[in-house]
Each structure stands twice: as C-alpha cells, then as structure tokens.
Amino acid sequence: MPIRLSSLFLRTLREDPADADVAGHKLLLRAGYIRRAGAGLYTWLPLGLAVKAKIEQVIREEMAAAGAQEVFFPALLPREPFEATGRWTEYGDNLFRLQDRKKADYLLAPTHEEMFTLLVKDLYSSYKDLPLSIYQIQNKYRDEARPRAGLLRGREFVMKDAYSFDTTDEGLRASYQAQRDAYERIFTRLGVDYVVVKADAGAMGGSASEEFLSPSPIGEDTFVRSAGGYAANVEAVATVAPEKIAIDGQPAAEIVHTPECSNIKRIVAFSNENKKRTDGAEWTAAHTLKNNVMALISPEGKRELVIVGLPGDREVDIKRAEAAFSPNEIEQANEDDFAKHPELIKGYIGPVKDGKAILGLEGVSKIRYLLDPRVVEGSAWLTGANEKDKHVYGLVAGRDFSADGVIDIAEVRAGDQAPDGSGPLELARGIEIGHVFQLGRKYAEALGLQVLDENGKLITVTMGSYGIGVTRLVAVLAEANHDENGLIWPAAVSPADVYLVAAGKDEVVYETAEKLAAELEAKGKSVILDDRLKVSPGVKFGDAELIGVPNIVIVGKGLENGEVDLWNRRSGERRSVRLESAVAEIVKG
Amino acid sequence: MPIRLSSLFLRTLREDPADADVAGHKLLLRAGYIRRAGAGLYTWLPLGLAVKAKIEQVIREEMAAAGAQEVFFPALLPREPFEATGRWTEYGDNLFRLQDRKKADYLLAPTHEEMFTLLVKDLYSSYKDLPLSIYQIQNKYRDEARPRAGLLRGREFVMKDAYSFDTTDEGLRASYQAQRDAYERIFTRLGVDYVVVKADAGAMGGSASEEFLSPSPIGEDTFVRSAGGYAANVEAVATVAPEKIAIDGQPAAEIVHTPECSNIKRIVAFSNENKKRTDGAEWTAAHTLKNNVMALISPEGKRELVIVGLPGDREVDIKRAEAAFSPNEIEQANEDDFAKHPELIKGYIGPVKDGKAILGLEGVSKIRYLLDPRVVEGSAWLTGANEKDKHVYGLVAGRDFSADGVIDIAEVRAGDQAPDGSGPLELARGIEIGHVFQLGRKYAEALGLQVLDENGKLITVTMGSYGIGVTRLVAVLAEANHDENGLIWPAAVSPADVYLVAAGKDEVVYETAEKLAAELEAKGKSVILDDRLKVSPGVKFGDAELIGVPNIVIVGKGLENGEVDLWNRRSGERRSVRLESAVAEIVKG
Structure with a gap:
C-alpha cells in the first residue's frame, strides 16, 4: 500500500524552525522527518523512521556479510562494570547517572565495551569459540554540554556498536579489517561521501584506530590529508621533528633586559630593534619558546598544573591537548594557580633562571614541564628568564634545559609535512560517522576475559570496537543532499x-x-x-x-x-x- | 544463509540457572535466548532477538492494517510534560528519575501519553487531521520493586504503545475497536492463548478499558469469568448488591458484654453459645460487620486514615483496594495511627457508640467511613460497640448508621454472581499481554490539545491508549510452549x-x-x-x-x-x- 499524504502523520513547514542551526537539520524539521522533544532529544515521525530503517537494514546486511551477529543490550546498566574499567568516573559529566529505588547506581550507556566483554566471558571459555564479532543497533546516551545541529550531536542517539574477540593480535587485525571493509561497503551503499583517517586513541585506550569522516563544512572534526594519501584526524597527526643540531660551538645563553616585553609580539619587535641575529635573519615568533601554564582536572576533580613549551608561532590546539591529556579536562592556569607558584613570572616564564633549571627534570619547580617535538636537542631559543622584564637569548635545548617529556599538542597547519613523508598537509572539516578501533586487551584485562588456549593455558582475549552513528548518518545525508527547496535523498535511503x-x-x-x-x-x-x-x-x-x-x-x-x-x-x-x-x-x- | 551452530554466539546450559524462578524463563536462559544483565535487565542473544523481531513484525503488519502509523520517541524525557499531567509524582518509586549536567530533571518514560499528546498538538490543529492513530515499538522503563520471572516483569522492556486521537466519542469508540480488533489478530497470529477482560481504569484515568490476559498459573493478575461470557480482571468486578430490606419492624440494636471477643471467630462462637438468632440459623462471619482501618499514602507522602466496613467473611482484596484508592498507596493502620485516634478500640470498632454515630457522615470521628455494597439499607449487623469487650447486635444500616460512601474492595470469590447476570464466576490467573483503554480527554485537557471543529470552534481531542508488552510476550510464549526437555515455539515466532x-x-x-x-x-x-x-x-x-x-x-x-x-x-x-x-x-x- 502506498503511503498516502491524505492520511500521513505529517505537517510540512514553510518557515525555518527557530531553534534549528544547520541547513540539513532545518529541512528534516520542515519536511516532517523529525521533531524536537527536548535538548538533544528527537522524535522520529513516519518519514524519518523510514529513512532510519533503511540505514539500519544496510548496516545489518553488511554486518552479516562480515560475519558479525546481532545482539541487544539494555541501555540502563549497573555501575559496577563501568567502575571496573574506570569509565564510571572517566566519562565525567557526559555520563547520565541515576539511582534506582534502592539507591543503587545505574547509568545510561554511552557505549557497551564492558557489557560485551562480560557477556563473552559469561558464555565462552575456549579459544575454539573465537574469533567472534557481535554487534547491536541501539539507543545510546551522552549528556553533551552543547547538543547541536539536531541529530548530529544529540543526547539520545542510535549507534551500531560492534565488538570483536580474538586470541591473537593477527586475529584482531583480521577482525578489524573485516569491519573496516564492511564500513566502506555500508557508506558506499548509503551514498555517503567519506574519508578514512588515522585517529587518536583518546579516552578509549588501545592501539590502531581509524575514523570515517564525512567531509562537511559543518563538521566538528578537523582532519588533514596529503596529496600522497595520508589522512588523519587532527588529534592523531604526529609532528615531524626536525633533525638534532650540534650543541658544540653554539654561543652561551645571554640574559637581556627586555622592558615591557611580556608578549611574543613585543619581544620579537624588541629583538629586531636591539639584538641582531648572527644569521642576519629577522627575529620571528618561531624563534621564541612560549611556555603555557595549563591546569589538568582529573575525573576525580584533582587539579594539577603542567607547563608546555612550544615555538611561539604555534598555538596549543585544544582538541589535540584534550586528546593528549585525556581523561583529564584542561583549563588555562588562573590567578590562584600563579599565586601558589611565585616562581612563575607571567609573561617571562622560561625553563631556566640565572643559568639554573627551574622547570623540567632538574628544575626547582615541581610543575611538570613538557616540550613540543620541534624543540629538538641543540635548538636555540629566545625565552623568558623568570624575572620581570628579562629574557634569555640562545638558550639551547639539551645543554641549558631539559623537560619531563615530549607532548605534541601544537596546532597543525596547512603546509605542515605529513608524518609519512607524503608531502604537505591540507586541512578540512568532517563529521565522524564511523570509528574502528583495536582496543587490545584493556577491557579484557579489567574484566577478566580469558579463554583456554590449545595447551589448556588461560590467555587474555584481545578486542576491537567498531561504531557507526546511525541517527547521525541521517543528519549527514540530509546535510549533504539538499538544495534551497528541500532534501534530495540518495535512492538507498529515500523514504x-x-x-x-x-x-x-x-x-x-x-x-x-x-x-x-x-x-x-x-x-x-x-x-x-x-x-x-x-x-x-x-x-x-x-x-x-x-x-x-x-x-x-x-x-x-x-x-x-x-x-x-x-x-x-x-x-x-x-x-x-x-x-x-x-x-x-x-x-x- | 542458514544460522550455523558451529559459529552461532550461543552456549546452551544443561543446568537451570540459579536465579531463574519460572520454567519458561529458565529455558530461555538455558537455550541461549537471553542473559541477565542486572536486576530486571536482560540482554538479547541472537536467537532471542530473532523471536523478538518476529513478534514485532506481526505487530507492525497489524498496526498498519488498523491504519496506525509508526513513530519513535526518546526514552529519556524532560520532567515538564509529566508534571503537567501529575504523573511525575503519581508514578512514585516506579519512575526512574535523573538529572542532566545542568541539574534539570528527566525521566525514563514508562509510557508516552504526554509526548504523543504534545506531538499531535505540535503538528495538527484541525478536525480534518483526525482521526489519527500512531504507535511506537520502544524501550520502556519501570523501577519495579520486585522484578520477577525474567522478561515477565523487567525494569527495561519493549512495549508497543499506540494512541488514538478523535474529535468525538463515537470516533474514539471506532479507533478503540480498530486497535482491539488488531490485538485479537496479533495474538491469534502469534499463537498466544488470551482472554479479553474488563479492566479497572486504575492510575490512568479515563473510561472503557479492557485487558488481554494470557491464562497462566504464574500470572500475577486474577481474573474472573462466567459461563455466560462475562470476563473481567478482579479489580474491575462490580459486586452485585442485594436488595434493600425493610427497616420497619426490625428489633432495636442491643449492646452486649462480649468478653474476649476481639476477633470474628470468637464473637461468632460466643454468639452461637449465648445469643440465639431469631431465625434459628447459626451465627457466621457473614453476619458480622468488620471495620478495617487503613492508611492511604498519597504520591506526595500525605497519610490519611480510612475505615472500610465489610461483611466479616470477606477479606479486603489488596489489588482491588489499590485500584480503588489509586494513586494512593495502602497500608494497614499502625500503632501510631491508633494512638492518634483513641475513639477506635481495636477489635471492637463499629459505626456507633451508645446509640450515637461515631463513624460516617454524622460520626464524631473525622476518619472517612466507607461501606461494602453488601451493606445495603435495612441489613442488620453484629459489630463492635467501640468499647472493650462490647458488641452491638442488630445494628441496622440506614437506621442506626450510615457511611461517607460505598467502596467495592472485598475479595471476589468463585461462585459470586457475575454483575451482568450471566451466572456464577470462576477465578483464574493470567498475565497481562495487552491493554486497550479509552483515555478520554484527560491528557488532552492537561496538555491543551485542541483542534478547530467544522465551525471554527476549539474542541478538546479525545484519546485512546493501546499497549502490548512485546518482550513480555516472549516470556508468555516460552511459558506456554515447553516441555521438560525445552522450548516448543509456535511456528510464527520460531527463530x-x-x-x-x-x-x-x-x-x-x-x-x-x-x-x-x-x-x-x-x-x-x-x-x-x-x-x-x-x-x-x-x-x-x-x-x-x-x-x-x-x-x-x-x-x-x-x-x-x-x-x-x-x-x-x-x-x-x-x-x-x-x-x-x-x-x-x-x-x-
């Protein structure tokens, strides 16, 4: 029977709804596919449900072709498994938590790693039972601070989440590849434009990880790609460190009175006026070593300061920093933090004072000091001297100062070199529509998932996790397929x-x-x-x-x-x- | 492709799981259809998911045949709509409540009357848009005090909930009938044995209401039926009141010293020894008027006492009482309650003292007094005299005492007469698998759902609500279709x-x-x-x-x-x- 507009539960709107922020979302509302039910919460009307069902059907078919079996977990789950893996705390405010009538703690699951791990532990005990790939298509919950763009970032949304279980690393790689191939087939069949990018492991722990991004100007993810085929999300780009420089023969560091030069622009201008470089070049921000004082807030609420040194022409990229410091949250240091550390003179912070280390391994300050990979051994820097109106010139890394570690959180720029040598990078924006991930043994260890091997010995299982944002795909498809008059669905998902x-x-x-x-x-x-x-x-x-x-x-x-x-x-x-x-x-x- | 046991995610169990309480549930666990994920929370394994999908498909087909359109709401919902209808409070401890990161109140929906009402209000504004029937198949949440029998009474479960919207009462009756007919087709196709019984309106408000019960010894619902075709759930049975009796000529009430007769058995025995009846019959409990002091606790936590007078051979039926006093909860009065009411002498409570009303409209006690329908005008009773060791004989209703109202909460017994005159009742147990319900205008009024009629006048819409317990059906089918060796599925739902x-x-x-x-x-x-x-x-x-x-x-x-x-x-x-x-x-x- 055809769907008849004379009786279809539908009202199309001539005007854009007031609360809609992007074009595709506006059209989904105007054309009667969805309605808002609350912040980040949407109701599916008959036409929207038809599109969603088509997407789910394609996913089911390709999951079956990849040998994955469908299961279905509760969305409401007890706290204990998430406590065992630390995610109860690590998820912070993003997790919806609640108590039942007996005051026992529960959560609305954002993903189901723990439950899948425990289910396999519950049912299986031998290497003969593996490999196994299982998945579900299910409502997920995340208490987003800023729900946006309708279905693109909601608080209740549908995900396909799959998990693989193997006894060996090669097995994991094969299971991962099978899911990755299925993802390519799914997005191709649905008519979604996508790129596969290397991804940061982030809060999930584990090793190999790739994201499927759909290029879009409204995307929240920045990714990079080179003409030579490299692609990565911006959190995952590894900076190509320059060659080390010989320390021998470099002039000694020199402390200089630099009045009113508490920012980079001023110290560069001052230097160009008062302090010619030996190589005859102009001073630029790239010659300065900028020291950012940041506060990390742990999921338990503990505050720790850290100082990150990076070339003065680069800003810290917040997303890269969040990924690098996860699960901690990040803030700029505030007045209180500085008050507790009188050794830090704002605008003049540097790793040494009067030739003695103040930051880093041998420094007197207890604050952790981390350096950008560009600050290689032998590189010389213009930086603060830890005294008001004083800078130090020619401070050489590895001779005059050292750090507690390296951290790669500076912004990535168009023109930077791809880490695989495939040429300069260009930047683009995309929407994450899928994520494939070699979790490894983290969850199996935390929850005790072991099986007997051929020799009757217990071995820990290695896992992969594989997600597709089902409801988000509806938004992505709407955004990528419309004109000023309305939506234009790809045939595969048309209602x-x-x-x-x-x-x-x-x-x-x-x-x-x-x-x-x-x-x-x-x-x-x-x-x-x-x-x-x-x-x-x-x-x-x-x-x-x-x-x-x-x-x-x-x-x-x-x-x-x-x-x-x-x-x-x-x-x-x-x-x-x-x-x-x-x-x-x-x-x- | 066939499902191959060599790779199916399945482990069958030879032994009954420790925590399973009924046969069908044990077999669903043993045969690898479901696993427990928490109290009242279940995970669906591939075989279970296949059975569930078949049930959902039959429901979808019959909903479409009945002209109902599918939509899908969030399970996580803001408090406000449920506040407007009073259900935020009325649901009491059964409602899972939570707060988001901004401390705004949310709930996990137990049913969606409010949201459906608001959605129709949002989209439609004219009588021309109606009638409309819409439904969803969706996860529901109830924080059951005692989750039991696996899928039979869980805390997260799947329901099909449908709602109809009409402008007239005749329209509502037609929409109700269409759903009722669809239910008969659904349960017949699924091979579920069922009876349709009149149901109490309960907490939902509204008028006509029928339940679909599947007869089963493990059922929580008691229902009655007569050979003449009457069927009702026990909450809905109306007692057939006897004829009034002439008051004129009845002897005056007499207060008698009845030492140590604080219960019915003793006062009956005492009376048979010391106080012959004029009709020559033996005294029985049915001749006594028992006065039960009960405490009602409102959803807001307010405690109110009420006294219910009923023949001494009948107990109060808790389910009938809960339905009658809903949304209040019920307790027996405790020592504190009696301490606050010294006029009530335990074991000797009656409606009069020394010939003066103590309970009821003209009584000195402020406690509400309600009478069973059997206590008709002119009926004479043996009851307490509100003094220790004293009873009153021949206390005539309508002459010596009166009440604030009638309440029908005494137990129903096999052999009682059907209210429609179709003969004596027999009692049986059943599991509620469906519920059809003429809500009327309660929700539309509370949430302002009005449309313009033919004359351009705003009229309030009248609604019906229609539920099927989808996951519960899996349990019902398993329970009704097994032997000692395992499950035996009806063909329509077999995996x-x-x-x-x-x-x-x-x-x-x-x-x-x-x-x-x-x-x-x-x-x-x-x-x-x-x-x-x-x-x-x-x-x-x-x-x-x-x-x-x-x-x-x-x-x-x-x-x-x-x-x-x-x-x-x-x-x-x-x-x-x-x-x-x-x-x-x-x-x-």
Missing part, C-alpha cells in the same frame, strides 16, 4: 522509491494516480502518493521538493494527452512519457 | 522455520545437510543448521529439543538408506522420508 503527485481536480487524475501507485508497488517499488483533494498543485510540488524523494512522478495536466511527467529531483530534469509506458520507464530508473 | 541436525561423523552427512539447508532456504524457509563436527548426536538432539524450533530434520544414520528423519518437536512424532522428497515434505509441513 520511498517514487513520489507520485496527483495534481488536478478531475477524478480521473486521482484514479490514474492510484492505479499507477498500485502498478509500481506490484513491481516492488514503494510509493508515496500525494492524493490530497483540496491542496493546490503548487503546494503539492513544493512538498514534493521539500520531502526529497529523488524520483517524482506527476499525474496532472498532461493526462489529457495521455502523458505523465517524470521529474528527477536531483537534476531537476522533467520529461513527459506516455501513461502506458510510465511504469516501465520509472522501474527502469 | 527459524527448520532446525536441521547433521548427526554423524561422515562427510556425506554434512554435505547432505548443507545441501538440504540451501534448498530449504531457496524455498523461503529459514534454517538453523547444527553443523558442529565434534559434538555427539545425543548432545545435538538435546540442543535441538532445548532450542525448540518446531520442525526438526535429522540427517544421520538413515542416510545410508537414502532417508532423513522429520521430527515434530511438539507431538514428538518422528518419521523417515526419502532424501529426494524431503524438501517437498518439509515445505508442505
């Missing part, structure tokens, strides 16, 4: 195959349209039929464009000449065909 | 059409089984194939019985003679057929 408009007042128009709909459905084509009697053709055409089924058929004026119109929503092309050949033409596509 | 066992060591057995499986699937039959190489036929047959696909095919010893065995799991019948005609025989059924 129907054909959108049939009965445009006119004569009974024969409606009778013909009904007959065409029945014939199309008999040929296996699903049909939305606009059979509304008291609605003008103009309104009907507007709704047809807004709703965005790619193939529109109009039974209208042409009927007098025995013709109907086929309208390609994407190209805009419209042509008349004989009524008697219409079904064949439509089925042919 | 596969055919269960094919390759029993033997020869390669030809496995090759033949694979070929048969492929042929069956080509004929549209889904197959589970036990292709495990190192498992004995005995274990395979045991698993086949446990898993409970109704049609089992064995490729084993008979193959030497060109035969395979067809095994009807339900009847136990086993017969050999020629290999070459096997597919035809199986497809024929």
Whole structure:
C-alpha cells in the first residue's frame, strides 16, 4: 500500500524552525522527518523512521556479510562494570547517572565495551569459540554540554556498536579489517561521501584506530590529508621533528633586559630593534619558546598544573591537548594557580633562571614541564628568564634545559609535512560517522576475559570496537543532499522509491494516480502518493521538493494527452512519457 | 544463509540457572535466548532477538492494517510534560528519575501519553487531521520493586504503545475497536492463548478499558469469568448488591458484654453459645460487620486514615483496594495511627457508640467511613460497640448508621454472581499481554490539545491508549510452549522455520545437510543448521529439543538408506522420508 499524504502523520513547514542551526537539520524539521522533544532529544515521525530503517537494514546486511551477529543490550546498566574499567568516573559529566529505588547506581550507556566483554566471558571459555564479532543497533546516551545541529550531536542517539574477540593480535587485525571493509561497503551503499583517517586513541585506550569522516563544512572534526594519501584526524597527526643540531660551538645563553616585553609580539619587535641575529635573519615568533601554564582536572576533580613549551608561532590546539591529556579536562592556569607558584613570572616564564633549571627534570619547580617535538636537542631559543622584564637569548635545548617529556599538542597547519613523508598537509572539516578501533586487551584485562588456549593455558582475549552513528548518518545525508527547496535523498535511503503527485481536480487524475501507485508497488517499488483533494498543485510540488524523494512522478495536466511527467529531483530534469509506458520507464530508473 | 551452530554466539546450559524462578524463563536462559544483565535487565542473544523481531513484525503488519502509523520517541524525557499531567509524582518509586549536567530533571518514560499528546498538538490543529492513530515499538522503563520471572516483569522492556486521537466519542469508540480488533489478530497470529477482560481504569484515568490476559498459573493478575461470557480482571468486578430490606419492624440494636471477643471467630462462637438468632440459623462471619482501618499514602507522602466496613467473611482484596484508592498507596493502620485516634478500640470498632454515630457522615470521628455494597439499607449487623469487650447486635444500616460512601474492595470469590447476570464466576490467573483503554480527554485537557471543529470552534481531542508488552510476550510464549526437555515455539515466532541436525561423523552427512539447508532456504524457509563436527548426536538432539524450533530434520544414520528423519518437536512424532522428497515434505509441513 502506498503511503498516502491524505492520511500521513505529517505537517510540512514553510518557515525555518527557530531553534534549528544547520541547513540539513532545518529541512528534516520542515519536511516532517523529525521533531524536537527536548535538548538533544528527537522524535522520529513516519518519514524519518523510514529513512532510519533503511540505514539500519544496510548496516545489518553488511554486518552479516562480515560475519558479525546481532545482539541487544539494555541501555540502563549497573555501575559496577563501568567502575571496573574506570569509565564510571572517566566519562565525567557526559555520563547520565541515576539511582534506582534502592539507591543503587545505574547509568545510561554511552557505549557497551564492558557489557560485551562480560557477556563473552559469561558464555565462552575456549579459544575454539573465537574469533567472534557481535554487534547491536541501539539507543545510546551522552549528556553533551552543547547538543547541536539536531541529530548530529544529540543526547539520545542510535549507534551500531560492534565488538570483536580474538586470541591473537593477527586475529584482531583480521577482525578489524573485516569491519573496516564492511564500513566502506555500508557508506558506499548509503551514498555517503567519506574519508578514512588515522585517529587518536583518546579516552578509549588501545592501539590502531581509524575514523570515517564525512567531509562537511559543518563538521566538528578537523582532519588533514596529503596529496600522497595520508589522512588523519587532527588529534592523531604526529609532528615531524626536525633533525638534532650540534650543541658544540653554539654561543652561551645571554640574559637581556627586555622592558615591557611580556608578549611574543613585543619581544620579537624588541629583538629586531636591539639584538641582531648572527644569521642576519629577522627575529620571528618561531624563534621564541612560549611556555603555557595549563591546569589538568582529573575525573576525580584533582587539579594539577603542567607547563608546555612550544615555538611561539604555534598555538596549543585544544582538541589535540584534550586528546593528549585525556581523561583529564584542561583549563588555562588562573590567578590562584600563579599565586601558589611565585616562581612563575607571567609573561617571562622560561625553563631556566640565572643559568639554573627551574622547570623540567632538574628544575626547582615541581610543575611538570613538557616540550613540543620541534624543540629538538641543540635548538636555540629566545625565552623568558623568570624575572620581570628579562629574557634569555640562545638558550639551547639539551645543554641549558631539559623537560619531563615530549607532548605534541601544537596546532597543525596547512603546509605542515605529513608524518609519512607524503608531502604537505591540507586541512578540512568532517563529521565522524564511523570509528574502528583495536582496543587490545584493556577491557579484557579489567574484566577478566580469558579463554583456554590449545595447551589448556588461560590467555587474555584481545578486542576491537567498531561504531557507526546511525541517527547521525541521517543528519549527514540530509546535510549533504539538499538544495534551497528541500532534501534530495540518495535512492538507498529515500523514504520511498517514487513520489507520485496527483495534481488536478478531475477524478480521473486521482484514479490514474492510484492505479499507477498500485502498478509500481506490484513491481516492488514503494510509493508515496500525494492524493490530497483540496491542496493546490503548487503546494503539492513544493512538498514534493521539500520531502526529497529523488524520483517524482506527476499525474496532472498532461493526462489529457495521455502523458505523465517524470521529474528527477536531483537534476531537476522533467520529461513527459506516455501513461502506458510510465511504469516501465520509472522501474527502469 | 542458514544460522550455523558451529559459529552461532550461543552456549546452551544443561543446568537451570540459579536465579531463574519460572520454567519458561529458565529455558530461555538455558537455550541461549537471553542473559541477565542486572536486576530486571536482560540482554538479547541472537536467537532471542530473532523471536523478538518476529513478534514485532506481526505487530507492525497489524498496526498498519488498523491504519496506525509508526513513530519513535526518546526514552529519556524532560520532567515538564509529566508534571503537567501529575504523573511525575503519581508514578512514585516506579519512575526512574535523573538529572542532566545542568541539574534539570528527566525521566525514563514508562509510557508516552504526554509526548504523543504534545506531538499531535505540535503538528495538527484541525478536525480534518483526525482521526489519527500512531504507535511506537520502544524501550520502556519501570523501577519495579520486585522484578520477577525474567522478561515477565523487567525494569527495561519493549512495549508497543499506540494512541488514538478523535474529535468525538463515537470516533474514539471506532479507533478503540480498530486497535482491539488488531490485538485479537496479533495474538491469534502469534499463537498466544488470551482472554479479553474488563479492566479497572486504575492510575490512568479515563473510561472503557479492557485487558488481554494470557491464562497462566504464574500470572500475577486474577481474573474472573462466567459461563455466560462475562470476563473481567478482579479489580474491575462490580459486586452485585442485594436488595434493600425493610427497616420497619426490625428489633432495636442491643449492646452486649462480649468478653474476649476481639476477633470474628470468637464473637461468632460466643454468639452461637449465648445469643440465639431469631431465625434459628447459626451465627457466621457473614453476619458480622468488620471495620478495617487503613492508611492511604498519597504520591506526595500525605497519610490519611480510612475505615472500610465489610461483611466479616470477606477479606479486603489488596489489588482491588489499590485500584480503588489509586494513586494512593495502602497500608494497614499502625500503632501510631491508633494512638492518634483513641475513639477506635481495636477489635471492637463499629459505626456507633451508645446509640450515637461515631463513624460516617454524622460520626464524631473525622476518619472517612466507607461501606461494602453488601451493606445495603435495612441489613442488620453484629459489630463492635467501640468499647472493650462490647458488641452491638442488630445494628441496622440506614437506621442506626450510615457511611461517607460505598467502596467495592472485598475479595471476589468463585461462585459470586457475575454483575451482568450471566451466572456464577470462576477465578483464574493470567498475565497481562495487552491493554486497550479509552483515555478520554484527560491528557488532552492537561496538555491543551485542541483542534478547530467544522465551525471554527476549539474542541478538546479525545484519546485512546493501546499497549502490548512485546518482550513480555516472549516470556508468555516460552511459558506456554515447553516441555521438560525445552522450548516448543509456535511456528510464527520460531527463530527459524527448520532446525536441521547433521548427526554423524561422515562427510556425506554434512554435505547432505548443507545441501538440504540451501534448498530449504531457496524455498523461503529459514534454517538453523547444527553443523558442529565434534559434538555427539545425543548432545545435538538435546540442543535441538532445548532450542525448540518446531520442525526438526535429522540427517544421520538413515542416510545410508537414502532417508532423513522429520521430527515434530511438539507431538514428538518422528518419521523417515526419502532424501529426494524431503524438501517437498518439509515445505508442505
């Protein structure tokens, strides 16, 4: 039976809803696919549910082809397993927590690593049972600080999350590859544009990790790619460190009175005026060593200061820093922090004072000091001297100062070199639609998932986790497939195959349209039929464009000449065909 | 592709799990359909998910046939709509409540009346848009005090909840009937035994209401039926009040010293010894008026006492009392309550003292006094005299005492008369699997759902709500369809059409089984194939019985003679057929 607009639970809107922020989301609301139910919470109307169901069906088919079996977990889960892996705390404010009537702690699961691990532990005990890949398509919950762009970042959303279980690293790599291949097939079938980028492991722990990003100007993720094929999300880009420089022969460091030079712009200007470089070049921010005092807040609320030294021409990239310091949150140091550390003179912080280490391994300050990979051994820097209005010139790394470690959180710039030598990077924005991840043994160890090997010895299982944002894909597809008049769905996810408009007042128009709909459905084509009697053709055409089924058929004026119109929503092309050949033409596509 | 036991994520258990309480639930766990994830929380394994999906598909088809359209709401919802209808409070401890990071109140929805009402208000504004029936199949949450019997009473469970919207009462009745008819088709197709009983409106407010109960000794609901076709759940049975009796000519009430007769048994015995009845009959408990002091606790926690007078041979039925006093909770009065009311002498409570009303409209006590319908005008009673060791004989209702109202909460007994005159009642137990309900205008009024009528006047919409416990149905079907060896699914919900066992060591057995499986699937039959190489036929047959696909095919010893065995799991019948005609025989059924 066709979906009839005369009875479909739908109201299309002529105006953009006030609270919608991006084009695709506005159109999903206007065309009656979804409605807002609360901050980051959406209700699926019949058309939206049809699109979502199509996506889920493609995922199910490709999961089956990849040998993954479907299960279904509760969304409401007890605290204990998440306590065992530390995620109860690590998730911070992003986790919805609640108590039951007995005051026992529960959560709404953001992902299900723990539960999958425990389920396999519960059922399986031998290497013979593995490898195993299982998945679910299920509601997830994240208490986002800033829900945005409708389905793109909601607080209740649908994910496909899959997990693989292997006894060996090679096994894990094969399971990972099978999921990765399935993802490529899924996104290709759905008509989603995507790139696969190397991803930072982030809060999840583990090793190899790739993200599937759909390039989009509204994306929250920045990724880089080189002409030579390198692609990574910005958190995962490893900076190419320059060669070490010989220390021997470099002039001694020199402390200079630099009045009112508490920022980089001023010290550079001052230096160019008062302190010519031996190589004759101009001083630039890249010659300075900037020392950022940052506060890390642990999930338990503990505050720790850390100082990060990096070339003065680069800012700290917050996302890279968050990834590097995860699960801690990050803030700039505040007045209180500085008050507790009188050794730090704002605007003049550096690793040494009067030739003695103040920061780093041998420093007198207890604050951890970390350096950007560009600060290689032998590189000389202009930096603060830890005294008001004083800087030190020619401070050589590895001779005059050292650090507690290296940290790679400076911004990545277009033109930076790809770490694999494949050339300069360009930056783009994307939306994360999938994530494949070699978790390794972290969860299995935390929760005791072991099986007996061929020799009867207990070994710890190694795992992978693989996610697709199902409801987010609806938003991505809407965003990537629309024009000013409405949505234009890829055929694979369209709520129907054909959108049939009965445009006119004569009974024969409606009778013909009904007959065409029945014939199309008999040929296996699903049909939305606009059979509304008291609605003008103009309104009907507007709704047809807004709703965005790619193939529109109009039974209208042409009927007098025995013709109907086929309208390609994407190209805009419209042509008349004989009524008697219409079904064949439509089925042919 | 068949589901192969060699790779299926499954472990069958030989022993009953410790925490399982009823037979069907034990078998669902043992046969690998579900696993426990927490108190009242279950994980669906592949076989269980297949059964659940089949039930959902039947529901979807019949909802579509009834003209209902599918939508999908969040499970996580803001407090405000539930505040507007009072359910935020009324649900008491059964509601899972939580706060987000901004300390805003949310809940996990137990049902979605409010959200459906608001959605229709959001989209529709005219009588022309109605009638409308919409539904979802979705996870629900209830913080049950005593989760039990696995899927039968869980804390996260799947429901189909549908709602109808009409402008007129006749429209509501038609929408209600369409859903009711769909329910009959659904339960019939699924092979569930059911009775439709009149139901109490309970906490939901509204008018006509029927429950679909599946008769079962493990059911929590008691229902009654008469040979003449009356059926009701026990909360909904209206007592047939006896005829009034003439007051004139009845002897005056008499207060008698009745030492140590603080319970009914003793006062009956005392009376039979010391106080002959004028009609010559023996005194029985039915001649006494028992006055129960109960405490009602409102959702806000307010405690109010109420006294219920009923014949001494009947107990208060807690479920009937809960329904009658809903949304209040009920307790027996405690020592504190009695201490605050010295006028109440335990064991001797009655409506009058020294000829003066103490309870009821004109009584001195402020406690509400309610009477069972059997205490009709003119009926004479033996009851307490509100003094220790004293009773009053011949206290006549309507002459000597009155009440603040009538309440029908005495137990219903086998042999009681059906209220429609269709004969004596018998009692049985059942599990509620569906509920259809004319809500009326309660929710529409609370949330302001109005539409314009033909005359441009705003009218309030009238609603129905219609629920099916989807996951509970799995439990009901398992409970009703098993023997000591395992489950026996009705064909409509079986995880596969055919269960094919390759029993033997020869390669030809496995090759033949694979070929048969492929042929069956080509004929549209889904197959589970036990292709495990190192498992004995005995274990395979045991698993086949446990898993409970109704049609089992064995490729084993008979193959030497060109035969395979067809095994009807339900009847136990086993017969050999020629290999070459096997597919035809199986497809024929």
